[in-house]
Amino acid sequence: MEANSKNLQLGQNVVIEEGVTIGENVSIGHNTVILSGTEIGDNVIIGCNCVLGVKPGGNKRMRRDDYTATKLIIGDGTKIGNLVSIYSGTSIGEHCFVGDHASIRENVTIGNETVVGRAAIVELNTKIGSNVTIQTLVYVTGDTIVEDNVFFGPCVSMSNDKYMGLQEYELKGPHFKRNVKVGNNAPFLPNVTIGEDAVVGAGSVVTKDVNAGDTVVGVPAKKMK
Amino acid sequence: MEANSKNLQLGQNVVIEEGVTIGENVSIGHNTVILSGTEIGDNVIIGCNCVLGVKPGGNKRMRRDDYTATKLIIGDGTKIGNLVSIYSGTSIGEHCFVGDHASIRENVTIGNETVVGRAAIVELNTKIGSNVTIQTLVYVTGDTIVEDNVFFGPCVSMSNDKYMGLQEYELKGPHFKRNVKVGNNAPFLPNVTIGEDAVVGAGSVVTKDVNAGDTVVGVPAKKMK
Amino acid sequence: MEANSKNLQLGQNVVIEEGVTIGENVSIGHNTVILSGTEIGDNVIIGCNCVLGVKPGGNKRMRRDDYTATKLIIGDGTKIGNLVSIYSGTSIGEHCFVGDHASIRENVTIGNETVVGRAAIVELNTKIGSNVTIQTLVYVTGDTIVEDNVFFGPCVSMSNDKYMGLQEYELKGPHFKRNVKVGNNAPFLPNVTIGEDAVVGAGSVVTKDVNAGDTVVGVPAKKMK
Structure with a gap:
């Protein structure tokens, strides 16, 4: 842990591995584990029993990307709850x-x-913008793009694998453009694009692209007139 | 921790902050954290790696209620599993x-x-009765009322926000009256009332009120004849 | 912990109860709890903040099986993530x-x-074969059979209770035969059998048996022509 961690508030049984940097005025809850390669900004608050900076793993049947990045960076003023896991x-x-x-x-x-x-779960290789709201239990699949100001109600989910492992396929999650709003429990199929300002009703199953500004509802989701 | 905690069984690395009261014959598992303001009754059993008595937080884009209560109260004989978080x-x-x-x-x-x-997840400002069964992975949204003897199968979910943050709106979850039974994976839209003894079929999407005693199924859910 | 645990890598604050056996070249992450009766094979890697070897419990309104097994066995070369719970x-x-x-x-x-x-969650009394893929947030209900090479996309779920606790009923989850592939977010009703090599489309609600080799889609799921 670097020398600049001024006013650090540390809970009990906190584990901080070698090679962690911590900014000023940081608070880390009891029993939290900060693994090597984690960089924590100023004024960050972290809850109890978290594991931050996990190194990717898997068994031989799982996807393995060429992967060299080894840092987890947490920006100034960010708050992290309890029992959270975040990867390097x-x-x-x-x-x-x-x-x-x-x-x-x-x-x-x-x-x-x-x-x-x-x-909520955010899978690998995903890019999420600013001012995005991802509510409780949302599943953001891998290889997904979520632009600024997107809203996901609770339990929204998505997939990036059209063939369920049956054949070779470049995995591709959905692309949500700016300001998209998605109601609760809407699932998305792989590789769909949801245009700017579109609205997806609760429980709708989105199987194809949605045009900018459209509101879609139903199973499968269709444009509302 | 108060002096009355007779026969307390404490695991290793348990953290108990100041201002916690613990009844008689209580067992607390390894690595569990009990934060200040928690009151634990008699004969309570708590698993490992839990965080109890969490203080609410958020960032500036999140809802902030006037909120003064600071206690978490756990009644006599209640059992809490492992890796659980409960707020004050x-x-x-x-x-x-x-x-x-x-x-x-x-x-x-x-x-x-x-x-x-x-x-399972229970959001804020929610009132749940006695003898209620909330099965695995159920999502109980905020501002919800669940009366006595209600049954939720696994993966039931609900929403309290009609406008997905698009406009000002008093958040309101569903109201489940006495003895309602809900099959697995049924999602509920905001502000619906499910009458006493009603039954909701698995996978049904409930978009409007259900009368007492009715059985509803389908997408959207309709009365079964 | 037995004497044969050669090359054991132990994190900080790890709790290992009496009556645990650990093979060679095992790694156990910080703050993980290994409860009595756990048998860990060679070359096993376990993450941080896990709880392994949990003894079943419940309150008086919950199912209680006659249950005498008290061991959790983890085979050679298996990897376990962070914040995981596994029962004895x-x-x-x-x-x-x-x-x-x-x-x-x-x-x-x-x-x-x-x-x-x-x-993902796997409930009690369930039998899962080899080379099975159970993706993120899948809910495998109790009393389920999953044969070899089955694939479940993210957020698939199922139920084993036809009557939602309304009447006496032998609980029975689905039976997935060899090589079945299931798309994301498909829910299954209790006691259905999915034949060998069948494919279930994303978001389909499976209410009855599926024949071997069939592809089914929709709500409720029907054979695709």
Whole structure:
């Protein structure tokens, strides 16, 4: 831990490995583990029983990307809840909020003031903008793009694998353009693009692209007239 | 920790902050954190790696209620699993069960003998009765009322925000009256009332009120004849 | 801990109860708890803040099986993520992978090289074969059979209780035969059998048996022509 960590508030049984840097006025809750390669900005608040800076792994049947990034960067003023896991190779902006039990994987970038809700999961190779709201239990699949100001209600989910492992396929998650709003429990199929300012109703199943400004509802989701 | 905690069984690395009271015959698992303001009744059993008594937080884009309650109360004979988070400002009755990985937020009241399942989430300002069964991975949104004897199958979910943050709106979750039974994976839209003894089929999407005693199924859910 | 644990890498604050056996070349992350009766094979890697070997419990309104097994067995070369809970009475094969935040209950058997995804949940009395892929947030209900080479996309779920606790009923989850592939977010009703090599489309609601080799889609799921 670097020498600049002024006013550090450390809980009990906190584990901080070698090669961690911590800014000023940081608070780390009891029993939290900060693994090597983690860089924590100023005024960051971290809850209890978290694991930050996890190195990617898997068994031989799992996807293995060429992957060299080894740092987890947490921006100034960001708050992280309790029982959270975040991987190395990921960068979280300033003044974000990550809810309890959330999990964020490797090679993810998140902008500023974005909320990752309670028990939400963000998979690898995903790019999330600023001022995004990801509510509780949302599943953001790998290889997804979420632009600024997007809103996901609780339990929204998505997939990036059209063939369910049946054949070779370049994995590709959905692309949500600026200001898209998605109601609760809407699932998205792989590789769809949702245009700017589009609205997706709760429970709709989105199987194809949605035009900018459209509102879609139903199973499968269709444009509302 | 108060002097009355007779026969306390404490795991290793347990953290108990100042201002915690613990009844008789209580067991607390390894690595669990009990934050200040927590009041634990008699014969309570708590698993490992839990965080109890969390103080509410958020970033500037998140809802902030006027909020003064600072206690978490856990009633006699209640059992709490492993890796659970529960907030302060919440009261859990007697002989309840809270499953592993579950999360219960602030300003929630739960009656007696109620089950909150594995990885289930209960959001803030929610009132849950007695003898309620909330199965695995259920999402109970904020501002929800669940009366006595209600049953939720696994993966039921709900929303309290009609406009997805698009406009000002008083958040309001569903109201489940006595004895309602809900099959697995049924999502509920905001502000619906489900009448006494009504039954909601698995996978049904509930978009409007359901009359007492009715059985509804489908997308959207309609009365079964 | 037995004397044969050669080359054991132990994190900080690890709790290992009496009556645990650990093979060679095992690594256990910080703040992880290994409860009594756990048997860990060679070359096993376990993350941080896990709880392994949990004894089943519940309140008086919950199912209580006659249950005597008290061991959790983890096979050679298996990797377990962070913040995972696994119960005693369960056996996991060799070279498996269990993702972060996953939970596996008692009386479960899992074959070799199977993946249990991030935050996935496997309920009690379930039998899972080898080379099975269970992706993120999948809910595998109790009393389920999953044969070899089955694939579940993210957020698939299922139920084993036809009557939602309304009447006496032998609980029975689905039976997935060899090589079944299931797209994301498909829910299954209790007691259905999915034949060998069948494919279930994303978001389909499976209410009855699916023949071997068929592809089904929709709500409710029907055979695709």
